[in-house]
Amino acid sequence: MLNLSRLQLLHELSVLGTISAVARSLELTRPAVSQQLSLLEKEVGFVLFERSGRGVRWTSAGERLLAGIGGILQAVNEVEADLARTAQTVSGELRIAAFGSAAATIIPQAMTRLAKQHPQLEIFFNEMEPGDGLKATAAKQVDIAIVDDLTGTENVALQLDFEPLYIDPFKAVVSADHRLASTGRRSVELWELAQETWALNQSAVGYQTFIVHACHAEGYSPKIMSSCRNIAATLEFVRTGSYVTVLPGLATHNIQVDPDFRCLDLRPLTQRRLFTAFAKGSKARPVIGSALEAFQQACSLFVNR
Structure with missing residues (x-):
């Protein structure tokens, strides 16, 4: 046996x-x-x-x-x-993984909601890039992960189920005194960034590859002079006024009210799709169902912001 x-x-x-x-x-x-x-x-x-x-x-x-x-x-x-469905309460452990911008926006809201609704549930979170989150979920190191469509799923597709979560449009980010931050301007064409000096987050390989390919489609290669390991460092270069960047909308949430930055809609519309990933057959577990609902409710707070 x-x-x-x-x-x-x-x-x-x-x-x-x-x-x-x-x-x-x-x-x-x-x-x-x-x-x-x-x-x-x-x-x-x-x-x-x-x-x-x-x-x-x-x-x-x-x-x-x-x-x-x-x-x-x-x-x-x-x-x-x-x-698990026979239990009267949602309890036990829930292990969550998500990448940086989701960790700074969706996850805190969802975990707070879960903790209030299910006080007997212990929730553990690990920040992971989408590829690592997929592997961790397939290997049952975590119960549920937020991932995006910039990362291939071929190696784990047979082990996991996916549910759509959020559509996240990319934004161009410039300093408040940059020439593209003129009064009343709300969008920028991607080709307009062809002559700019760029800062990008190199730790998110799928994101960086996606942005570079989008620029190629507009007829140029971005001049990346600052390759950082996190969004915070990337933004500090942009703050100087000498660099521009393109970030997912979720990653710009916390700088929308910062007077040093302007976040501009990107044209043509460029976006990524976020999904939840969990082990096949596990959605019926009350703890997974509760997490999925909490993620959806948290995402509703960021729609159209």
Whole structure:
């Protein structure tokens, strides 16, 4: 009989890529993970993977077993959700992941609402870039993640369900004394930034790639002279008046009232879509359903701002 916990380990290895990453995820030693995976191979009677550099290469038997694990884990999630529905209160733990701009806007509002509505629920949050959030959700390190459509989901699509959450238009951000911040001006054409010096947030790879490609579509490559690791540093360069940037609307929420900045609608309309990601079969869990509702209510506060 196959051991469910060992199947989960194999699933995590397929998501995270290395035994070391699985060990860190579960706070186990690397030898302990290797031992459990070896026991799984003895149970099935086949070699499931071979070590290849820092990662692994799956055998045909390993690929066949992985193809079936998704359905098994989904069935387990559905059973857990069915049992959880019998509880009269939403309780236990909820682990959330989201990237920076969602962490500064949607998450605090949603967590506050959840804490008030469900005082017996313990909520833990980790800021993660969308790709890391997807991996963490697929590996069951977190229960639900906010991600965007700038990040590929091919490697985890079979393990996760997605629900639309928010459409986030990009904004051009300039200093208050910049030539594009003239009185009454509310929008800017992307091509108008062709001769400007840019500051961009390099930690969000999908976002930066998307913006660069959008500029290419307008016939130029942005002159990126400041490549920062966070939005706060990016904005400090813009504040000097020598740089411009383009940010998702959520990322500009906290500077809308700052007199040093002007946030301009971008033309042509450029936007990203936000989604919630969670394990297949887990939506029926009251804690996941409550989180989804709280996220939607929090997003309603930012529509048309």
